[in-house]
Amino acid sequence: NAGVTQTPKFQVLKTGQSMTLQCAQDMNHNSMYWYRQDPGMGLRLIYYSASEGTTDKGEVPNGYNVSRLNKREFSLRLESAAPSQTSVYFCASSALPGPGNTIYFGEGSWLTVV
Amino acid sequence: EDQVTQSPEALRLQEGESSSLNCSYTVSGLRGLFWYRQDPGKGPEFLFTLYSAGEEKEKERLKATLTKKESFLHITAPKPEDSATYLCAASKGGATNKLIFGTGTLLAVQP
Numbered sequence: 640n641a642g643v644t645q646t647p648k649f650q651v652l653k654t655g656q657s658m659t660l661q662c663a664q665d666m667n668h669n670s671m672y673w674y675r676q677d678p679g680m681g682l683r684l685i686y687y688s689a690s691e692g693t694t695d696k697g698e699v700p701n702g703y704n705v706s707r708l709n710k711r712e713f714s715l716r717l718e719s720a721a722p723s724q725t726s727v728y729f730c731a732s733s734a735l736p737g738p739g740n741t742i743y744f745g746e747g748s749w750l751t752v753v
Numbered sequence: 754e755d756q757v758t759q760s761p762e763a764l765r766l767q768e769g770e771s772s773s774l775n776c777s778y779t780v781s782g783l784r785g786l787f788w789y790r791q792d793p794g795k796g797p798e799f800l801f802t803l804y805s806a807g808e809e810k811e812k813e814r815l816k817a818t819l820t821k822k823e824s825f826l827h828i829t830a831p832k833p834e835d836s837a838t839y840l841c842a843a844s845k846g847g848a849t850n851k852l853i854f855g856t857g858t859l860l861a862v863q864p
Contacts, residue, residue, distance in 0.1 A: 682840070682852070684851055687849065733850055738847055740785075741787070741799055742787075742852060744796035745796050746796045
């Protein structure tokens with residue numbers, strides 16, 4: 640019953656450092672997503688992968704890259720972290736890519752860039 | 754512009770005091786209206802999906818309803834364990850599954 644698993648849970652980075660957030664789902668879902676959540680703002684989509692082998696930009700992709708490693712895993716990379724990327728990051732998945740399909744979220748990764 | 758607005762921002766209830774949370778949306782070609790519950794330090798937990806105006810869904814003390822402009826989450830006789838942030842999100846028409854989220858309603862139920 641793991642669902643969507645993210646690592647690490649917490650991370651502190653210095654400005655300019657790079658890091659990768661890892662995500663895996665065990666629900667055999669086709670589509671995966673990365674969102675960020677900031678105070679006073681709704682969850683915003685960074686990147687998504689409709690199916691294995693494809694990735695597309697969401698609403699706020701600048702400063703991020705993603706890799707769909709296989710059907711289970713979808714990673715988010717910050718190449719040169721900036722304080723504006725301090726946020727809570729959520730990985731999510733859905734069975735199918737089409738609109739209206741339920742999206743299930745992981746527990747979140749808290750990232751602070753100093 | 755596609756937008757989802759939730760009200761109130763925060764709500765404090767006494768245990769057993771029923772109330773409703775509102776989610777207003779302006780989204781072209783709505784393909785689904787989602788409700789999630791989020792506890793502090795956790796990810797959003799799926800509650801309901803509503804697909805068409807007039808649809809209702811229930812789970813324990815929660816009932817979600819949908820009209821052409823808004824959705825309501827009714828909480829009947831709430832308990833302290835219902836305290837959480839409730840998020841509303843709209844899925845718009847198109848080729849991909851992109852949710853537009855509201856900023857949430859923080860519900861506190863006092864014993």
